[in-house]
Amino acid sequence: AQKVTQAQTEISVVEKEDVTLDCVYETRDTTYYLFWYKQPPSGELVFLIRRNSFDEQNEISGRYSWNFQKSTSSFNFTITASQVVDSAVYFCALSDPNAGNNRKLIWGLGTSLAVNP
Amino acid sequence: ETGVTQTPRHLVMGMTNKKSLKCEQHLGHNAMYWYKQSAKKPLELMFVYNFKEQTENNSVPSRFSPECPNSSHLFLHLHTLQPEDSALYLCASSQDPAGELGETQYFGPGTRLLVL
Numbered sequence: 001a002q003k004v005t006q007a008q009t010e011i012s013v014v015e016k017e018d019v020t021l022d023c024v025y026e027t028r029d030t031t032y033y034l035f036w037y038k039q040p041p042s043g044e045l046v047f048l049i050r051r052n053s054f055d056e057q058n059e060i061s062g063r064y065s066w067n068f069q070k071s072t073s074s075f076n077f078t079i080t081a082s083q084v085v086d087s088a089v090y091f092c093a094l095s096d097p098n099a100g101n102n103r104k105l106i107w108g109l110g111t112s113l114a115v116n117p
Numbered sequence: 118e119t120g121v122t123q124t125p126r127h128l129v130m131g132m133t134n135k136k137s138l139k140c141e142q143h144l145g146h147n148a149m150y151w152y153k154q155s156a157k158k159p160l161e162l163m164f165v166y167n168f169k170e171q172t173e174n175n176s177v178p179s180r181f182s183p184e185c186p187n188s189s190h191l192f193l194h195l196h197t198l199q200p201e202d203s204a205l206y207l208c209a210s211s212q213d214p215a216g217e218l219g220e221t222q223y224f225g226p227g228t229r230l231l232v233l
Contacts, residue, residue: 027122031218033219035221043207043227044227050219052219073177075122095220099165104162105162105222106159108159
């Protein structure tokens with residue numbers, strides 16, 4: 001069965017620290033997509049990145065970077081030099097051809113990140 | 118306005134009330150979604166519309182009734198809700214029809230609903 005595990009429920013760091021949010025997924029298929037979303041206190045889920053299963057290159061976007069490791073079924077997210085504005089809940093999700101007719105996104109439970117000044 | 122908007126942002130209703138949530142997407146997308154987000158639970162997909170046609174009803178109780186008059190607007194009509202229906206209700210849209218592997222969904226800010 002498809003599953004997304006975000007083992008870290010809450011993380012608290014001090015501003016300017018680097019922080020890595022873990023995401024481990026389970027799927028039987030070789031073709032799938034992985035996503036990260038950010039949910040600030042305002043409630044809106046903000047799309048951060050989509051990665052397909054055939055592209056294992058790491059991605060960097062400003063202070064954000066993602067490490068995709070198929071060998072360990074992980075898609076971890078690192079924030080470098082964290083800022084207070086990074087405080088949010090971060091969700092990892094899997095889009096899998098076996099997830100039903102509508103290819104429903106399989107969501108993790110989220111990691112709540114608090115960046116303290 | 119840009120992106121996906123939702124109104125109202127907050128709603129308190131009694132169990133006998135009837136209310137509606139509204140969602141509008143300004144992205145020219147073809148699919149729209151309703152999700153329920155409760156504490157300590159994964160995001161739950163409720164309804165999916167492709168090109169205004171409902172393609173998914175994820176075993177949602179009939180006290181929730183969706184309506185999609187066109188590809189830009191989505192409503193969720195609520196009646197005789199229960200306290201356990203209190204949650205954040207999120208609307209999303211995607212360019213590709215729902216069912217396309219890997220379609221990216223864009224979300225609105227949600228309506229925080231409290232049922233008393």
